[in-house]
Amino acid sequence: MLDDDRRFRRRVALMAVGVVAVFAVLIGMAAGGPTFEETFGGQGASPSASPSASGPATASPSASASPSASASASASPDGVRGVEADGAAAACDAMAADAVRAFVTDSPDREASLRRLFTDDAQGLSTPVSALAGQDPSADYGTGLMDGSASTAVCSVWNGGESPWIVSLRRQDTGRWMATGIQGPYDQYVMEDPGDAADR
Numbered sequence: 001m002l003d004d005d006r007r008f009r010r011r012v013a014l015m016a017v018g019v020v021a022v023f024a025v026l027i028g029m030a031a032g033g034p035t036f037e038e039t040f041g042g043q044g045a046s047p048s049a050s051p052s053a054s055g056p057a058t059a060s061p062s063a064s065a066s067p068s069a070s071a072s073a074s075a076s077p078d079g080v081r082g083v084e085a086d087g088a089a090a091a092c093d094a095m096a097a098d099a100v101r102a103f104v105t106d107s108p109d110r111e112a113s114l115r116r117l118f119t120d121d122a123q124g125l126s127t128p129v130s131a132l133a134g135q136d137p138s139a140d141y142g143t144g145l146m147d148g149s150a151s152t153a154v155c156s157v158w159n160g161g162e163s164p165w166i167v168s169l170r171r172q173d174t175g176r177w178m179a180t181g182i183q184g185p186y187d188q189y190v191m192e193d194p195g196d197a198a199d200r
Contacts, residue, residue: 081116082176088148088169091177096155096167097141099179104135104159104188119170123181133188136160153177161185 085091095117102113106129118125139160147154151171156164163185170180 080176082172082174082178083117084175085177087150088153089145091153091169091171092143092145092148092155092167095177095179096143096153096157096169097159099167099182100157100159100165101141103182104129104132104184105137106130118179118182119172122179123168124183127189131190132184133190161188163187 083091083095085094098113099117102110102117103125107113110129114125136159142158144156144164145153146156146166153169155167155169157167158164161184165185165188166181166183167179168181169177171177
């Protein structure tokens, strides 16, 4: 009974920390602070990349996850990594939901999907799928651009949870966009010990 009470209090504390962290990042970006990549150590963040003039936007769970007409997302040929998209918002629409779906789904082609969408040094991929909370396979995925420039994008992806996943994207030298990091809300990670959070 005492152990159950401790576990419950620990989970509540972790969820509270996660919510505060997400809101702190959102408020920091709204105030012109560092981008997600700069905050969480994304490789290759460009100091000259400035947020778009339109400012950050958030996605609602009902937002459409279908790619825009200016993005060719899904059918990239075998061996071709990333997606083509015309700008940060189109890149979010084109691949952010696919990146989260590939990350949270335990399937035989998971590694191939992650390699197609994520850079080799992408942050967050060290978390095994077994450490993630069970996902609803029928959930609608909604995306939104939180922050972006000509070469970077920070996208929110809703898939039925209380908070969104955050996916950072970067336009590569090839002209194609790839994900450079993924971070879920704390309630999406299964942790026996709060110290495990330091591993992510």
